[in-house]
Amino acid sequence: xxxxxxxxxxxxxxxxxxxxxxxxxxxxxxxxxxxxxxxxxxxxxxxxxxxxxxxxxxxxxxxxxxxxxxxxxxxxxxxxxxxxxxxxxxxxxxxxxxxxxxxxxxxxxxxxxxxxxxxxxxxxxxxxxxxxxxxxxxxxxxxxxxxxxxxxxxxxxxxxxxxxxxxxxxxxxxxxxxxxxxxxxxxxxxxxxxxxxxxxxxxxxxxxxxxxxxxxxxxxxxxxxxxxxxxxxxxxxxxxxxxxxxxxxxxxxxxxxxxxxxxxxxxxxxxxxxxxxxxxxx
Amino acid sequence: xxxxxxxxxxxxxxxxxxxxxxxxxxxxxxxxxxxxxxxxxxxxxxxxxxxxxxxxxxxxxxxxxxxxxxxxxxxxxxxxxxxxxxxxxxxxxxxxxxxxxxxxxxxxxxxxxxxxxxxxxxxxxxxxxxxxxxxxxxxxxxxxxxxxxxxxxxxxxxxxxxxxxxxxxxxxxxxxxxxxxxxxxxxxxxxxxxxxxxxxxxxxxxxxxxxxxxxxxxxxxxxxxxxxxxxxxxxxxxxxxxxxxxxxxxxxxxxxxxxxxxxxxxxxxxxxxxxxxxxxxxxxxxxxxxxxxxxxxxxxxxxxxxxxxxxxxxxxxxxxxxxxxxxxxxxxxxxxxxxxxxxxxxxxxxxxxxxxxxxxxxxxxxxxxxxxxxxxxxxxxxxxxxxxxxxxxxxxxxxxxxxxxxxxxxxxxxxxxxxxxxxxxxxxxxxxxxxxxxxxxxxxxxxxxxxxxxxxxxxxxxxxxxxxxxxxxxxxxxxxxxxxxxxxxxxxxxxxxxxxxxxxxxxxxxxxxxxxxxxxxxxxxxxxxxxxxxxxxxxxxxxxxxxxxxxxxxxxxxxxxxxxxxxxxxxxxxxxxxxxxxxxxxxxxxxxxxxxxxxxxxxxxxxxxxxxxxxxxxxxxxxxxxxxxxxxxxxxxxxxxxxxxxxxxxxxxxxxxxxxxxxxxxxxxxxxxxxxxxxxxxxxxxxxxxxxxxxxx
Numbered sequence: 001x002x003x004x005x006x007x008x009x010x011x012x013x014x015x016x017x018x019x020x021x022x023x024x025x026x027x028x029x030x031x032x033x034x035x036x037x038x039x040x041x042x043x044x045x046x047x048x049x050x051x052x053x054x055x056x057x058x059x060x061x062x063x064x065x066x067x068x069x070x071x072x073x074x075x076x077x078x079x080x081x082x083x084x085x086x087x088x089x090x091x092x093x094x095x096x097x098x099x100x101x102x103x104x105x106x107x108x109x110x111x112x113x114x115x116x117x118x119x120x121x122x123x124x125x126x127x128x129x130x131x132x133x134x135x136x137x138x139x140x141x142x143x144x145x146x147x148x149x150x151x152x153x154x155x156x157x158x159x160x161x162x163x164x165x166x167x168x169x170x171x172x173x174x175x176x177x178x179x180x181x182x183x184x185x186x187x188x189x190x191x192x193x194x195x196x197x198x199x200x201x202x203x204x205x206x207x208x209x210x211x212x213x214x215x216x217x218x219x220x221x222x223x224x225x226x227x228x229x230x231x232x233x234x235x236x237x238x239x240x241x242x243x244x245x246x247x248x249x250x251x252x253x254x255x256x257x258x259x260x261x262x263x264x265x266x267x268x269x270x271x272x273x274x275x276x277x278x279x280x281x282x
Numbered sequence: 283x284x285x286x287x288x289x290x291x292x293x294x295x296x297x298x299x300x301x302x303x304x305x306x307x308x309x310x311x312x313x314x315x316x317x318x319x320x321x322x323x324x325x326x327x328x329x330x331x332x333x334x335x336x337x338x339x340x341x342x343x344x345x346x347x348x349x350x351x352x353x354x355x356x357x358x359x360x361x362x363x364x365x366x367x368x369x370x371x372x373x374x375x376x377x378x379x380x381x382x383x384x385x386x387x388x389x390x391x392x393x394x395x396x397x398x399x400x401x402x403x404x405x406x407x408x409x410x411x412x413x414x415x416x417x418x419x420x421x422x423x424x425x426x427x428x429x430x431x432x433x434x435x436x437x438x439x440x441x442x443x444x445x446x447x448x449x450x451x452x453x454x455x456x457x458x459x460x461x462x463x464x465x466x467x468x469x470x471x472x473x474x475x476x477x478x479x480x481x482x483x484x485x486x487x488x489x490x491x492x493x494x495x496x497x498x499x500x501x502x503x504x505x506x507x508x509x510x511x512x513x514x515x516x517x518x519x520x521x522x523x524x525x526x527x528x529x530x531x532x533x534x535x536x537x538x539x540x541x542x543x544x545x546x547x548x549x550x551x552x553x554x555x556x557x558x559x560x561x562x563x564x565x566x567x568x569x570x571x572x573x574x575x576x577x578x579x580x581x582x583x584x585x586x587x588x589x590x591x592x593x594x595x596x597x598x599x600x601x602x603x604x605x606x607x608x609x610x611x612x613x614x615x616x617x618x619x620x621x622x623x624x625x626x627x628x629x630x631x632x633x634x635x636x637x638x639x640x641x642x643x644x645x646x647x648x649x650x651x652x653x654x655x656x657x658x659x660x661x662x663x664x665x666x667x668x669x670x671x672x673x674x675x676x677x678x679x680x681x682x683x684x685x686x687x688x689x690x691x692x693x694x695x696x697x698x699x700x701x702x703x704x705x706x707x708x709x710x711x712x713x714x715x716x717x718x719x720x721x722x723x724x725x726x727x728x729x730x731x732x733x734x735x736x737x738x739x740x741x742x743x744x745x746x747x748x749x750x751x752x753x754x755x756x757x758x759x760x761x762x763x764x765x766x767x768x769x770x771x772x773x774x775x776x777x778x779x780x781x782x783x784x785x786x787x788x789x790x791x792x793x794x795x796x797x798x799x800x801x802x803x804x805x806x807x808x809x810x811x812x813x814x815x816x817x818x819x820x821x822x823x824x825x826x827x828x829x830x831x832x833x834x835x836x837x838x839x840x841x842x843x844x845x846x847x848x849x850x851x852x853x854x855x856x857x858x859x860x861x862x863x864x865x866x867x868x869x870x871x872x873x874x875x876x877x878x879x880x881x882x883x884x885x886x887x888x889x890x891x892x893x894x895x896x897x898x899x900x901x902x903x904x905x906x907x908x909x910x911x912x913x914x915x916x917x918x919x920x921x922x923x924x925x926x927x928x929x930x931x932x933x934x935x936x937x938x939x940x941x942x943x944x945x946x947x948x949x950x951x952x953x954x955x956x957x958x959x960x961x962x963x964x965x966x967x968x969x970x971x972x973x974x975x976x977x978x979x
Contacts, residue, residue: 010793010795013309016309176746176747177741177742177743177746177747178746178747178748178749180704180706180739180741181739181741181747181806181809182749182760183706183726183727184704184705184706184726184734184737184738184739185734185760185761185764186729186731186734186735186764187760187764196749199749199751199752200749200750200751
């Protein structure tokens with residue numbers, strides 16, 4: 001039926017779908033909120049997130065401290081706002097690194113095939129069989145933990161996962177005639193991979209990236225919780241949960257708001273992922 | 283089935299569509315794809331619905347079983363199947379109607395069968411659902427149905443999975459399933475479009491026979507006019523969602539009364555027509571967007587007969603005595619001026635000279651040597667330990683400016699041969715490919731830029747051939763850059779090239795998805811011609827296109843050949859098309875050359891028995907009741923080739939043991955004409971004509 005329909009540019013049509021997708025809008029709203037918190041941090045926090053007040057430790061939520069205070073009497077609302085920063089730097093950077101490396105690797109093995117593909121694909125399968133947290137823990141224990149090493153380790157751990165998805169898409173593209181046409185024109189493998197095929201698999205890589213971002217946030221929070229992720233004195237949510245979870249029975253507010261913040265961020269990212277995939281399907 | 287017809291004296295019409303409007307919701311817009319469609323299919327009648335893609339044929343079919351796409355909606359009118367109003371049925375009644383009164387056969391049999399269920403299971407389901415039979419009884423009925431559709435050894439087929447059957451066999455299974463419940467109405471949506479000509483002929487014959495036997499009504503949807511002419515009692519022509527003409531098939535095709543029908547019929551290359559007889563007719567312009575034409579005739583923009591009145595008011599369907607036409611001037615329809623696009627603008631006439639300074643590609647004035655020459659060209663694939671010869675010792679010579687047509691059923695090795703020539707797959711050792719007297723490296727990767735430029739391809743599927751993320755400018759421009767053009771020179775050449783394939787500058791900034799199939803194919807052609815090639819392989823370049831677009835593309839290819847003296851290897855399953863464009867024709871069967879020779883000799887005979895069968899399978903408008911030579915059986919499994927002559931298992935003229943033991947050599951049969959058969963050429967020539975009439979009973 002589409003033969004006679006007046007052509008509309010793809011970008012424009014996608015924008016229309018995006019604007020009508022309530023999942024995407026809701027997800028973006030949540031994400032924007034946390035990004036604003038991460039960017040402005042201490043400037044919008046009602047109180048100094050790092051200031052102890054030993055006279056008001058473990059105070060329940062009240063008009064003075066909306067989310068209560070922690071063991072050192074620090075304002076939890078302020079700490080939750082400021083705590084968005086590190087995770088929103090580390091997780092996206094790690095995902096980006098994994099996506100870039102994974103896309104390049106997927107393009108190479110998917111287009112070149114042969115022995116390279118056989119070997120790399122087996123390695124990828126082997127990596128996937130291991131629990132990723134354990135792999136990351138061992139790597140971090142070996143190289144020492146810092147925001148940079150967390151980014152690198154999670155990036156490398158994600159690379160094979162993304163490579164696998166991209167490879168599958170590249171296999172489909174490689175069978176299309178435009179690739180043969182490029183070969184007949186004399187284009188080299190690099191040009192065919194990065195100029196011809198890459199733009200067509202990019203939507204898949206981008207959707208995969210947002211899926212991974214949700215995992216990455218969870219991953220970073222888990223690592224921080226067990227002490228191998230973001231390090232104190234950061235007001236990171238994972239650290240806060242680790243410091244206070246033993247108090248959860250009597251002082252629920254010390255854990256609940258940080259946990260809720262982590263959860264809402266993951267949910268926000270997942271909503272965006274769902275919205276994006278429906279946009280790219282058009 | 284049982285309760286309804288008791289009340290009325292006469293059984294109701296199988297399908298009655300009254301003033302049907304169907305709209306599709308696209309984004310926020312609603313597009314009207316069918317408007318005011320009225321048609322009636324009487325009991326036992328076969329009705330053909332024809333038109334090009336996008337005209338609403340399939341929408342009409344899906345509306346008739348109330349199975350429109352999710353964004354589609356019947357916005358007006360009534361549909362009565364077997365006398366029952368489809369829109370008034372409850373879900374349960376609708377389900378019963380679909381199981382008992384109406385069946386549908388789709389275009390692609392492979393996608394209509396569940397790949398993970400055996401045929402027996404799938405067929406038995408029909409009886410279990412429709413008649414409540416047990417599994418054993420259902421299987422028995424399935425076997426009976428299979429023998430009614432002339433499947434030999436139904437037990438074996440019942441135990442097979444769909445992928446183990448050939449396309450023709452799958453389609454027969456589907457037809458058997460559709461007829462299982464003896465429906466009042468059978469809808470066939472392009473049932474033979476994906477099949478080879480010989481198989482198509484066989485399936486059509488089967489449908490015709492079953493129609494007589496079961497006496498159900500048929501709605502036959504096709505873009506192929508000769509097929510409809512052969513199969514149907516009455517025919518309706520759809521254009522842009524409107525029925526523009528309807529009447530008895532014989533009179534509509536003999537004396538069409540609507541200019542669109544006239545145009546469509548003229549687009550089909552007539553049997554025996556050649557490129558030097560002149561250009562093919564086309565229908566200029568494009569199908570209007572659905573619902574965009576209001577208050578005037580839908581065909582007005584493309585009609586050579588249109589007058590002011592056609593632009594002012596929409597013509598009604600006029601009754602012309604037993605037939606209808608939606609035109610103010612039905613009597614003038616056949617005087618429609620012949621239209622073929624204007625010849626190329628002069629700016630493009632000398633691209634080879636201006637653009638390719640090295641001049642290595644097409645050496646003019648060396649007629650002694652063929653431009654492209656293959657000897658011993660073979661390709662063997664290893665499939666699960668067995669070897670499979672896709673191409674076997676093919677020897678072909680191609681002169682400059684010549685077109686070699688390559689014909690054969692699917693699986694005959696046509697496309698494999700094309701890939702070998704282009705270097706996209708590597709031939710077996712001992713194969714030789716020469717271009718302009720020089721041996722060509724086997725792999726495209728190892729060829730020099732000049733050699734690459736010299737050998738190009740136009741692909742079958744324009745959708746897959748163009749990178750969807752690039753604009754037309756970039757698509758063609760990248761090839762020009764390879765040809766050593768930069769900056770202003772490249773832009774100038776780009777515009778010339780685009781103009782020579784009739785793309786306007788506006789198209790240059792569009793992406794493939796914004797172009798129609800025909801325009802995409804033009805971009806593909808422009809890309810192939812970017813480096814002033816010596817040989818262009820055209821791999822079924824028009825099989826994905828509508829007939830009116832096909833004729834425009836064929837005209838373009840012929841014109842480019844006249845201008846640039848390029849050679850074509852033209853692959854097609856449509857023999858009329860091959861005959862139109864080709865100077866010489868090669869017939870392939872299971873990777874072997876069975877016959878090669880000048881077009882005229884191959885068509886007029888003596889022919890190889892296989893060529894003879896292919897020729898007789900061509901459906902034609904002129905002679906609807908063609909006498910046919912039927913090929914028995916299916917293409918043999920390529921993994922297990924027949925001994926001796928590969929064709930002996932299906933050959934209607936098999937001599938005897940010699941055919942099974944010894945592979946015949948290519949015997950000369952006239953000038954430049956050779957046939958691979960044990961029967962002497964003289965005898966083939968004598969018997970071919972009488973043979974055709976022998977079978978007329």
